[in-house]
Amino acid sequence: MKKLLALLTALIMLLSAGAVMAEEKEPVTIRFYNYALSETAKADWWKNTIAAFEAANPWVTVESVTVDYNSMIQTFTNDLGSGLSVDLILGEVSWIPALVEGEFIQQPKDVIDPDFYAGYYDYVLDQMYYKDGVYAVPHYYTNSVVFINKDLVEAAGMDAAAFPDTLDGLKAWIESLDAFYKDSGKVSTIFGLTTAEVPATGSNINAMFTAFGGQLLTDDGKLADLKAEPNATAMAEMLDFYKYLIGNGYTQENLKLKDYRAAFGAGNVVAYVDSSWGYAQIGEVDPKAAEFTVTSFLPTTMGTYGKGESLVESHCFLIGDGLSDGQKEAISLFIQHCTSTENLEGYLNNIGLAFVAHEGLSGCRISPILEGAAKGVSHVRKQTQIGPMVSVQKQLATMVLDYTVNGASMEDAVAGYIAQAEYYIDQ
Amino acid sequence: MPTPFLSKETVIMRSASSSSSRRFPVLRSSRKRQDLLFCLCLLLPAVVLCTAFILIPIIDSVVMSFTNYKLVNLTKNRPGEWNDFANYTRLWKAGKLQSAILITGQFVFWTVSLTFLVSMTLALILNTDPPGARFLRSVMMIPWVIPTVITGLLWAWIYANPYGLVQYLVHLFSGGRITDFGMLNGKGTALWGIILAGLWKQVPLMTLLLLAGMQNVPEDIMEAARIDGADYFTRLIHILIPYMRSVIAVSVSMCIIENFKQYPLFATLTNGGPVGATTTLAVLSYDEAFVNNNYGSGAAVTTVWLLVMIAAVAVFRLIFQRNKGETA
Numbered sequence: 001m002k003k004l005l006a007l008l009t010a011l012i013m014l015l016s017a018g019a020v021m022a023e024e025k026e027p028v029t030i031r032f033y034n035y036a037l038s039e040t041a042k043a044d045w046w047k048n049t050i051a052a053f054e055a056a057n058p059w060v061t062v063e064s065v066t067v068d069y070n071s072m073i074q075t076f077t078n079d080l081g082s083g084l085s086v087d088l089i090l091g092e093v094s095w096i097p098a099l100v101e102g103e104f105i106q107q108p109k110d111v112i113d114p115d116f117y118a119g120y121y122d123y124v125l126d127q128m129y130y131k132d133g134v135y136a137v138p139h140y141y142t143n144s145v146v147f148i149n150k151d152l153v154e155a156a157g158m159d160a161a162a163f164p165d166t167l168d169g170l171k172a173w174i175e176s177l178d179a180f181y182k183d184s185g186k187v188s189t190i191f192g193l194t195t196a197e198v199p200a201t202g203s204n205i206n207a208m209f210t211a212f213g214g215q216l217l218t219d220d221g222k223l224a225d226l227k228a229e230p231n232a233t234a235m236a237e238m239l240d241f242y243k244y245l246i247g248n249g250y251t252q253e254n255l256k257l258k259d260y261r262a263a264f265g266a267g268n269v270v271a272y273v274d275s276s277w278g279y280a281q282i283g284e285v286d287p288k289a290a291e292f293t294v295t296s297f298l299p300t301t302m303g304t305y306g307k308g309e310s311l312v313e314s315h316c317f318l319i320g321d322g323l324s325d326g327q328k329e330a331i332s333l334f335i336q337h338c339t340s341t342e343n344l345e346g347y348l349n350n351i352g353l354a355f356v357a358h359e360g361l362s363g364c365r366i367s368p369i370l371e372g373a374a375k376g377v378s379h380v381r382k383q384t385q386i387g388p389m390v391s392v393q394k395q396l397a398t399m400v401l402d403y404t405v406n407g408a409s410m411e412d413a414v415a416g417y418i419a420q421a422e423y424y425i426d427q
Numbered sequence: 428m429p430t431p432f433l434s435k436e437t438v439i440m441r442s443a444s445s446s447s448s449r450r451f452p453v454l455r456s457s458r459k460r461q462d463l464l465f466c467l468c469l470l471l472p473a474v475v476l477c478t479a480f481i482l483i484p485i486i487d488s489v490v491m492s493f494t495n496y497k498l499v500n501l502t503k504n505r506p507g508e509w510n511d512f513a514n515y516t517r518l519w520k521a522g523k524l525q526s527a528i529l530i531t532g533q534f535v536f537w538t539v540s541l542t543f544l545v546s547m548t549l550a551l552i553l554n555t556d557p558p559g560a561r562f563l564r565s566v567m568m569i570p571w572v573i574p575t576v577i578t579g580l581l582w583a584w585i586y587a588n589p590y591g592l593v594q595y596l597v598h599l600f601s602g603g604r605i606t607d608f609g610m611l612n613g614k615g616t617a618l619w620g621i622i623l624a625g626l627w628k629q630v631p632l633m634t635l636l637l638l639a640g641m642q643n644v645p646e647d648i649m650e651a652a653r654i655d656g657a658d659y660f661t662r663l664i665h666i667l668i669p670y671m672r673s674v675i676a677v678s679v680s681m682c683i684i685e686n687f688k689q690y691p692l693f694a695t696l697t698n699g700g701p702v703g704a705t706t707t708l709a710v711l712s713y714d715e716a717f718v719n720n721n722y723g724s725g726a727a728v729t730t731v732w733l734l735v736m737i738a739a740v741a742v743f744r745l746i747f748q749r750n751k752g753e754t755a
Binding site: 073074077080081098101102103104188196197198249252253254255259387388390391397398401402405406408419420423424427 | 498501523607609611614697701703717
């Protein structure tokens with residue numbers, strides 16, 4: 001009897017061990033290209049998040065590849081060419097066309113758990129549509145945010161919370177502040193708009209054009225007719241607004257966003273337009289900047305046709321092609337892990353201020369700094385993505401400078417822009 | 428005919444060898460072959476390296492310039508699709524190539540000319556061994572030692588509007604009338620802003636090269652000319668500069684090449700702007716290849732860039748050789 005019991009026990013143990021063995025997953029490795037790891041504040045968050053994920057999923061190894069932001073596309077292009085795999089990328093919306101054309105990313109709907117995928121806000125996912133589908137999922141996003149130095153506005157006897165909601169109101173607001181600070185030497189910029197000829201500026205100007213009621217590209221990826229309405233009026237009103245700001249010294253020409261961030265942090269800028277995560281650099285200049293920083297969305301009446309709509313900018317996950325089933329499952333779990341309230345809330349409040357893009361994060365606390373801008377958070381318009389997006393947008397800065405600084409007529413500046421944009425689009 | 432400087436044994440050996448070679452031509456050709464093989468062995472590493480790392484990439488780039496070569500060709504190792512001169516004609520029709528050649532030419536001409544003039548002046552001053560010359564020689568090397576990207580960032584701060592040093596000086600000397608002078612913001616001034624930064628970076632090296640050449644000019648000839656009544660400029664034009672010809676040729680050629688391939692200063696200071704006023708061939712090539720991911724078009728610009736640079740150096744050498752002939 002004892003022998004029989006011992007035999008049965010051994011048999012049960014053998015079977016249960018077999019069941020455990022069957023549940024164990026084959027180890028997989030994800031090569032994750034992440035420029036945020038080269039930025040001190042973000043690097044710690046990513047390292048901790050990845051470590052926590054690996055601890056919870058011991059069958060997955062996340063092999064981080066740290067690449068400088070400006071070298072990202074070149075690095076994984078070279079790596080792919082030399083036979084290395086690129087499984088997951090932390091990237092930007094503007095990279096999508098190039099990576100799709102390069103045939104090395106796939107649609108996330110084929111990888112991510114369908115229930116989780118369904119939770120992304122449509123108006124954010126729409127921004128990641130290229131050719132035949134959505135090619136990225138957002139980690140978080142931003143619209144155009146007006147950063148306002150509350151102390152400077154209040155010192156001029158005005159209410160920082162009462163940001164104007166019309167273009168005329170905005171001009172009157174700017175002029176009142178200028179009259180107060182004109183000879184004080186304390187303030188360099190009343191209302192900053194970037195015009196340096198760099199990609200981030202191009203995207204910012206495109207957002208301003210959208211706010212004025214214009215649409216730069218047609219749905220099929222061609223340059224929209226900028227001489228037809230409402231684009232012609234939107235373009236003219238936008239260019240005149242830039243000329244008004246630069247000509248009167250309310251903003252400086254040829255400054256980058258990072259210049260405004262530094263000057264805002266130093267307390268020399270009353271207000272300027274940026275992405276929400278621009279606050280990271282403001283905070284580097286003055287760690288107590290939160291005490292004087294408030295935000296707003298753009299006026300809802302901008303000229304004849306403008307409703308103050310924004311374009312979406314997002315830091316997003318792009319998923320490599322040719323993954324094994326195990327890697328797909330691991331990436332799906334990893335994206336869900338990174339996009340959970342538990343993990344993302346601290347990041348969105350302390351490291352990179354932004355808005356959530358998934359309904360699962362609806363309970364996630366947003367930074368009090370973004371309270372004002374949050375009211376216009378879904379007031380966005382879809383932007384068609386094209387391969388040469390960076391150059392087509394960058395040329396907008398050239399056009400603005402040509403008209404505002406170099407004395408070109410509006411017709412010549414716009415005609416010059418159309419010629420350059422078509423050169424890039426038709427290549 | 429044996430020379431009186433050779434020992435008797437050497438003369439005997441040579442004449443024996445020479446007579447044996449005459450008597451045995453096979454022996455002579457065998458030695459020649461051995462010498463030739465030895466020369467080839469010495470040359471082989473240089474030839475292999477130059478072929479692998481210079482010649483093949485250049486040929487590859489030239490071939491690529493005649494193809495439609497995009498990101499997918501690179502990542503999937505697909506050959507580019509031959510498109511004849513489409514990359515060149517597209518760039519030409521858009522006016523980008525002509526504009527970039529012109530701006531590159533202007534930049535190289537002014538930077539090289541001014542670098543040479545300033546360096547020569549400084550070298551002449553330092554050659555008189557003024558007090559503190561050794562200290563000056565050490566200090567003036569600092570700009571040359573600083574990486575070009577850092578130089579660019581440094582000058583970006585100097586030119587910054589409205590907080591830069593240049594803006595401050597313009598404001599000061601204009602009696603407060605000019606309040607928003609942005610050197611890099613205007614189409615007419617941006618290139619000069621970069622030329623100035625380039626001068627700051629390149630003058631020290633050329634000064635030291637010219638100074639080294641100057642110090643090799645025989646003092647007795649200069650002294651003789653002085654005794655004969657030659658004034659300073661006569662000695663400079665007819666003795667000093669002709670003696671320094673090889674140093675000048677090398678340093679100016681290096682400066683031409685250095686400025687033709689100048690990219691970091693443009694990238695950090697203007698990125699080709701404003702309104703394309705500083706888009707040189709280097710900037711255009713980078714934008715086409717790495718911003719627009721059109722490698723074929725980028726290679727077309729690079730090919731033109733290479734040809735223009737070769738032509739510029741050749742013209743300089745030609746002019747220099749002709750002057751050499753005239754002086755001789």
